[in-house]
Amino acid sequence: MNLELGTFPVETVAFGATPGWHQGTLSIDPDRIRSRVLEDPRIRGIRIDRVAPGERTRIIHVRDIIEPRVKVSGRGHVYPGIAGHPPDTVGDGVTYRTAGFAVLLCSEVLPHIRRAVSAATDSLIDMAGPGAVTVYSTLRYLAVTIETDPGLELTEWNEALRTAGHHVADEVAACLRGATPPERQAFALTPAPALPRVVHVHALNASMVPGIGTGIYGFTPHALPMLLHPNEILDGAIAGDAVVGYPGKCTWLHVNNPVLLSLYPRHGQELSWVGSIIARTRWGSLAEKQLSAYQTAKLAWMLEAQGALVTWNHGGNDLVEVMLTIQELERAGIRTVFLTIESDIKVVRLTPELADTGSDEPPLLFSVPEADAIVSTGTLAAARHGPRRGRDRPRVRPGAARHPDAGPRPPRPREVVRCVFTNLWAFRQLRPRGPELPRVLKGPRAHARSLFLLPVTPPAGRPRRPVRAGARPRARGGRLQAPSGSRGGDAGVPRSVLQAPPIIRRRRRLPPAPGSDR
Amino acid sequence: MLRIGHYLNQFFAGIGAEAHANYPPEVREGPLGPGRAVDGLVKGNGRVVSTLICGDNFFNEHPDDARRAVQDWLTTVRPDLVLAGPAFAAGRYGSACAEVCRLAEAAHIPAVTGLHPENPGLLVYKRTYAVPTGNSAAGMGPALAAMVALAKKRVAGTLGPAAQDGYLPRGIRRPGARETTGADRAVAMLAAKLAGRPFQTEIPVDKYDAVPPAPPVADMRHATLALVTTGGIVPKGNPDRIKRCSENRWCEYDLTGLDALSSDAYECVHGGFFNLPACQNPHLVVPLDAMRRLEREGAFGQLCNVLCSTVGNDQRLADCQRHGQEIGRLLRRREVAGALLVAT
Amino acid sequence: MVVVSALPPLAMQAGANRVVQGVKIEHVCGDPALSPSADQALRRRLVVAALRALETPVVEPRLFRVSDGGEGDA
Numbered sequence: 001m002n003l004e005l006g007t008f009p010v011e012t013v014a015f016g017a018t019p020g021w022h023q024g025t026l027s028i029d030p031d032r033i034r035s036r037v038l039e040d041p042r043i044r045g046i047r048i049d050r051v052a053p054g055e056r057t058r059i060i061h062v063r064d065i066i067e068p069r070v071k072v073s074g075r076g077h078v079y080p081g082i083a084g085h086p087p088d089t090v091g092d093g094v095t096y097r098t099a100g101f102a103v104l105l106c107s108e109v110l111p112h113i114r115r116a117v118s119a120a121t122d123s124l125i126d127m128a129g130p131g132a133v134t135v136y137s138t139l140r141y142l143a144v145t146i147e148t149d150p151g152l153e154l155t156e157w158n159e160a161l162r163t164a165g166h167h168v169a170d171e172v173a174a175c176l177r178g179a180t181p182p183e184r185q186a187f188a189l190t191p192a193p194a195l196p197r198v199v200h201v202h203a204l205n206a207s208m209v210p211g212i213g214t215g216i217y218g219f220t221p222h223a224l225p226m227l228l229h230p231n232e233i234l235d236g237a238i239a240g241d242a243v244v245g246y247p248g249k250c251t252w253l254h255v256n257n258p259v260l261l262s263l264y265p266r267h268g269q270e271l272s273w274v275g276s277i278i279a280r281t282r283w284g285s286l287a288e289k290q291l292s293a294y295q296t297a298k299l300a301w302m303l304e305a306q307g308a309l310v311t312w313n314h315g316g317n318d319l320v321e322v323m324l325t326i327q328e329l330e331r332a333g334i335r336t337v338f339l340t341i342e343s344d345i346k347v348v349r350l351t352p353e354l355a356d357t358g359s360d361e362p363p364l365l366f367s368v369p370e371a372d373a374i375v376s377t378g379t380l381a382a383a384r385h386g387p388r389r390g391r392d393r394p395r396v397r398p399g400a401a402r403h404p405d406a407g408p409r410p411p412r413p414r415e416v417v418r419c420v421f422t423n424l425w426a427f428r429q430l431r432p433r434g435p436e437l438p439r440v441l442k443g444p445r446a447h448a449r450s451l452f453l454l455p456v457t458p459p460a461g462r463p464r465r466p467v468r469a470g471a472r473p474r475a476r477g478g479r480l481q482a483p484s485g486s487r488g489g490d491a492g493v494p495r496s497v498l499q500a501p502p503i504i505r506r507r508r509r510l511p512p513a514p515g516s517d518r
Numbered sequence: 519m520l521r522i523g524h525y526l527n528q529f530f531a532g533i534g535a536e537a538h539a540n541y542p543p544e545v546r547e548g549p550l551g552p553g554r555a556v557d558g559l560v561k562g563n564g565r566v567v568s569t570l571i572c573g574d575n576f577f578n579e580h581p582d583d584a585r586r587a588v589q590d591w592l593t594t595v596r597p598d599l600v601l602a603g604p605a606f607a608a609g610r611y612g613s614a615c616a617e618v619c620r621l622a623e624a625a626h627i628p629a630v631t632g633l634h635p636e637n638p639g640l641l642v643y644k645r646t647y648a649v650p651t652g653n654s655a656a657g658m659g660p661a662l663a664a665m666v667a668l669a670k671k672r673v674a675g676t677l678g679p680a681a682q683d684g685y686l687p688r689g690i691r692r693p694g695a696r697e698t699t700g701a702d703r704a705v706a707m708l709a710a711k712l713a714g715r716p717f718q719t720e721i722p723v724d725k726y727d728a729v730p731p732a733p734p735v736a737d738m739r740h741a742t743l744a745l746v747t748t749g750g751i752v753p754k755g756n757p758d759r760i761k762r763c764s765e766n767r768w769c770e771y772d773l774t775g776l777d778a779l780s781s782d783a784y785e786c787v788h789g790g791f792f793n794l795p796a797c798q799n800p801h802l803v804v805p806l807d808a809m810r811r812l813e814r815e816g817a818f819g820q821l822c823n824v825l826c827s828t829v830g831n832d833q834r835l836a837d838c839q840r841h842g843q844e845i846g847r848l849l850r851r852r853e854v855a856g857a858l859l860v861a862t
Numbered sequence: 863m864v865v866v867s868a869l870p871p872l873a874m875q876a877g878a879n880r881v882v883q884g885v886k887i888e889h890v891c892g893d894p895a896l897s898p899s900a901d902q903a904l905r906r907r908l909v910v911a912a913l914r915a916l917e918t919p920v921v922e923p924r925l926f927r928v929s930d931g932g933e934g935d936a
Contacts, residue, residue: 116794196712208792208888258701270709284791284886286869307712309704316790316832317887320869335711339704342691342721361835363691366872367723373711376720377700728922729877732863735916743916749890791887795894801905802889808902808909817913856916858909859878860890861867 001091002188003231006072006181010101010140013050019175026101028142028172036167037144042152042160045493047145051104051127053138059125061145061496064105064245065136065252066165068173069097069236078173079236079251081218083166091231096176099183102252103172104141105165105242106496113154117209117243139252144168147493154243155211161242187231187264192272199274199305200230200263201296201329203312203322204238205249206280212243214254214313216278222288225279225296227303230260233276248313259311259339274303279325281318289321297328308336316365319343323368330370337373340364520564520673523597523627524553525588525618527611530603530655531571539610541573543587545595552658556601559666568595570618574610577617584614588621597627599669604632604661605639607653612639619646630669632661635686647672648686689724737819741855744822746845748830749796749803749862750788751779760829762789766837768828768845773821777810788862790831796862803860822854830861864915864926866890866908874923880915882908882926904928 011024019029030048037046051057069078074093081087104125126132148160206222207213213220216228216238228237238254245251260276267273279296283289300308308329312322322338329336342363363376528534528541530551549557549566557566570591577584592600600622602615615631620643622629633639633648640646649664651657668685671677679694680687696703703720710717735741752760758769779800786796786803796803804825813821826845830838849857865878868887884890891908892901908928915926 198708198712258699259704262699262701262705266705266709271705271712282791284868284888286871286883289869307708309708311704317869317872320872335708337704337708337711339700340721362724362726363721364723366875369723371723372719373707373717374719374721374723375700375704375707378694726876729879731879731920731922734919738913738917743913793888795889799889799892799894799901802892802894805891805905805909808891808905811906812909812913817910857863858912859863859865860884861865861873862887862890 001229001231002093002186003074003091003234004094005185005187005234006094006096006176007099007183007185008096008176008179008181009099009183013052013101013140013142015050019172021098021176021179026098026172027175033142033144033168033171036171037146037164040160040164042149042156043146043164044149045147046164047493047495049141049143049145049497051141051143051497053127053132053140055127056129056499057127058498059104059106059127059141059143059496060123060498061106061108062104062123062125062245063107063161063242064165064240065139065141065250066103066105066169067097067252067255068101068103068169068176069095069255070170070173070176071095071235072177076235079166079169079239081237082215082239082241083163083170085166087217089232090235090237091229095235096173096179096181097255098173098176100138101140101142103165103169104143105161105168105245106143106145107148107161107242108494108496110148110150110152110157113157113243117154117212142168142172143497145493145496154209158212158242162245165242187234189229189273189275190268192268195268195270195272196306197274197304198263198271198307198309199300199303199334200259200276201279201300201308201310201325202228202233202238202259202276203279203281203310203318203325205244205282205313205315205318207244208282208284209243212241214238214240214244214249222280222283225277225292225299227299228276228278230264230273230276233257233260238278259309263309271307274305279321281312281321282315283321286320289324292321293324293328296325297332297334300329300334301332305334308334310336310338312340314341319364319366323366323371327368327370335373336370337375338371339375339377341377520560521596521598522556522560522564522566522669523591523595523600523622524549524556524566524569525600525602525615526551526553526569526571527577527603527605527608527614528571528573529611531569533571533573539573539575540579541571542576543570543572543584543591545570545591552604552662553601555659555662556666559663563670564599566601567597572614574608574614577614578610581617585617585621588618589625592622592625592627599673600627600629601665601669602629602631604649604651604658604665605637606632606651606655606657606661607634607637609638612637613642615639616642616646616648619643619648628669628672630665630672632665633686640686645688645690646686647688649684650686735856737855739816740819742820742822742853743809743818744824744826744849744852744854744857745773745804745806745809745860746826746849746857747804747860747862748828748833749860750786750793750829750831751784751796751800751804751825751827752787754781754783754785756785756787760787760827762787762829763831765829765831765833768826768841770848771825771827772823773806773825774823776806778807779804788829788831790829791862803862805858805860809858819855822849822852824848824852864912866912870925874925877923879920879923880918880926881923882912882915883928884908 008021010026014027015030016027020027034046071078072094076088076090077085080090125136127137204214236255239251240249263273277299279292326336343365528538532551546569550569553566553569602618605611605615612633616639619629619631630647632651634653635650649668651661707717781798784800786793801807809821864880865873866882866884867873868884868890870881870883873881885893892905911926911928
């Protein structure tokens with residue numbers, strides 16, 4: 001299998017009637033996108049926004065992030081087996097992609113779905129500020145907010161959203177066909193018989209709820225381990241969905257998996273990569289977990305692998321089969337390295353206190369003695385010990401549309417694998433100490449509303465600070481309103497892209513003195 | 519000027535050896551024994567203003583009195599820094615030093631000790647700031663120098679990780695940035711492992727503490743048993759709003775007169791697994807029906823009429839430990855002899 | 863105390879000294895695929911194994927299996 005990836009880096013996104021890519025500017029026709037998505041009768045409305053890194057913007061209700069890719073030559077369609085794409089084996093030929101840009105699919109979870117499926121959490125991405133801790137804060141997005149028919153059942157809702165997201169990505173990627181990519185890279189596993197043979201064991205959750213979750217060629221249920229060529233993964237053979245997609249299992253992450261991009265350059269130099277074994281996790285019984293582990297090790301053994309790089313996408317009981325797999329591999333004489341985040345991922349205390357206390361929770365909930373080579377991608381806590389002192393609000397010149405620091409962020413080596421969760425539970429850690437915000441637990445938006453988006457109710461006796469008109473969104477009648485100027489057509493669709501959201505406050509050591517706020 | 523308080527046992531204070539191990543706590547002004555060397559090391563920047571002496575046996579056999587003496591000493595003297603020992607490999611002395619450090623830290627006073635890496639005192643207070651020492655007092659000079667150096671860094675706030683600044687690992691992990699991404703480091707580690715080159719794991723596998731087993735239930739026919747679960751079985755509607763994930767509380771529910779948990783009245787709110795089967799039949803997690811039947815048949819005395827329930831999904835270890843202690847206290851008050859903990 | 867868990871290695875590693883093997887994570891104390899009477903019989907055997915574990919002296923983590931059935935397993 002020989003795959004050539006042509007990359008179009010995106011530095012600006014423009015709306016225009018002629019879609020295309022020209023010297024870093026990606027032009028998108030929003031009307032065409034809107035009409036393509038609205039072809040599906042399950043979708044009531046769509047709102048389209050552009051989001052750039054560094055903006056004072058918070059995106060909520062994130063369902064999936066999809067990198068637009070298009071197969072220019074070779075068998076099959078990118079992201080095969082889902083959204084109506086054929087299931088033909090991919091990984092050969094020429095594929096074009098955008099870099100630094102993705103389609104962001106947003107939709108509020110319907111109440112009955114939220115009650116039924118805990119995986120359908122509400123997640124958010126902050127494009128600037130202390131909450132911008134993951135790689136997703138560095139991408140440029142076409143944010144597509146979708147309102148579906150409220151009566152949809154789980155599988156239909158999931159399917160409608162995922163299809164919409166992929167149709168948008170297909171539309172955007174289609175314009176790349178005629179252009180010449182400035183960057184090209186070839187991916188092939190040419191035989192290297194003299195070098196040690198290495199297998200990548202890619203453990204992926206399978207959902208315990210039927211019909212949803214990460215899919216291989218769209219196949220989501222639990223299954224015994226199977227073999228994929230890494231080019232298949234680069235062509236989108238592994239994809240998320242709208243339920244579990246964001247943040248740790250989104251489609252973008254699978255095609256931009258840093259492990260693939262680390263292994264490939266070393267193939268033929270230090271090692272001979274023989275393939276990627278996909279093992280599903282979250283089996284319900286110990287016997288099933290053991291079976292998956294034994295079969296994974298056997299597949300690696302049949303490939304005559306001498307080494308294995310084991311990765312997973314987090315979970316609780318999933319760690320048991322991952323550790324059993326590592327144990328079986330080592331027992332089969334295959335040397336194993338485990339790349340993992342740490343269990344206490346919610347240590348997001350971005351305060352100087354972290355420097356003193358750190359975390360003494362066990363980094364891994366379960367382990368086997370054979371797991372003696374582990375690389376950690378840490379927790380969600382940022383490397384520096386706290387946000388900048390002083391005002392968090394950057395200075396804005398009156399009349400300026402964006403603050404002076406906005407613009408493409410220089411690429412920083414961001415840890416991609418660690419960003420498993422950025423849901424609201426993690427951000428709870430960032431709330432100020434003091435009186436609890438009023439918790440209105442009716443309706444799914446209430447969560448986002450209660451934690452961040454309502455003005456804080458001061459304790460009795462303390463005068464409330466006046467809010468400048470237009471400076472912050474205020475909750476009115478259950479709908480959030482952002483200042484005008486945000487693009488989008490359908491006024492009925494609730495916003496997920498919020499301009500100038502309330503600042504996530506850092507926790508302070510002492511409770512605030514009466515009369516002072518920060 | 520740094521005011522240092524020094525803790526010593528009876529031997530290093532010059533009182534006597536094993537025969538005087540019951541020496542009760544005594545405070546003396548200024549440095550004693552090794553404290554004088556400390557004074558020399560901090561000359562100009564600090565001095566040992568007070569020494570607390572206590573016999574090793576006394577400390578271990580009268581822990582409450584010893585603790586009180588330490589706390590009184592800390593309150594009266596108010597040192598800026600506490601040094602304990604060094605205790606080298608002495609187990610009782612090491613435990614006492616660790617405890618002194620713990621009490622000092624609780625009073626917000628930085629404390630440093632010196633222990634041999636296998637000193638059982640490290641188990642007393644895992645987060646002791648301890649420099650590694652040899653196993654005898656022959657290494658006193660270097661041990662004190664290392665303790666003072668560590669203490670200076672702590673007071674200045676410039677202390678780095680254990681491996682870097684030469685103290686014993688405290689089991690604390692802090693976020694930090696590395697030069698290359700995890701993926702690159704993992705591939706490099708694999709290449710090293712395959713080539714037989716040395717490598718350093720980034721997560722040393724930690725063991726949970728062993729729990730001494732409780733004695734068996736002596737008289738099952740008259741024993742009171744209780745049901746506990748981390749599977750999130752709660753009354754329907756979740757009146758206490760137990761979270762599906764990351765919960766830090768547990769709740770008790772009355773089982774008086776209940777022979778069964780019907781799906782109309784109970785549900786499963788655990789967010790970490792597909793909980794529909796458990797919602798449709800809560801007995802799949804809390805086997806109340808079987809327990810009641812066996813109770814009636816006399817297989818055991820009686821069922822405690824309290825169900826202790828929480829959601830174990832992504833709970834912090836510290837919370838789990840606290841829950842265990844609290845639930846244990848409740849069950850002890852109810853004279854429960856044995857408990858079934860159903861974990862999901 | 864006895865822990866009933868579908869993942870005994872995890873429970874034993876965490877320090878549980880008496881562990882009874884449960885069925886599956888989603889239904890530790892039974893099996894909804896069985897008929898109600900078979901499910902109840904399975905649950906009974908499980909609880910009986912748990913009671914037996916409570917009466918057994920142990921010195922370190924030990925797994926107690928549920929017997930396969932038949933009356934008279936008390």
